[in-house]
Amino acid sequence: MLEIKKNDAVVVLAGKDKGKRGKVLSLSREKGRVFVEGINKIKKHAKPSKSFPEGGIIEKEGSLSISNVMLVCQHCDKGVRYRSTMTEDGRKVRTCVHCGNVL
């Protein structure tokens, strides 16, 4: 089974950002956590640093459980289940179970 990857478009299935969409920024398969652009923003206190000389409060994405996001099919325009399919040249791709679109 092919999994969610960096830069995938996903929709959030649970929590305060339920229904929102974003792009996968990074993920940890070992921990089962995923960071999605603009989702689950948390405020953090930052000490002044070289890149952030003022210090203060910064907003940052918090991680979500991978099981709480679903891959978005652009064709179906919603979160979908997918299957892995072998292409004619032997590559594994993820295809939408509804429309067959390669995700």
Ligand SMILES: [Zn+2]
């Ligand atoms: Zn689809």
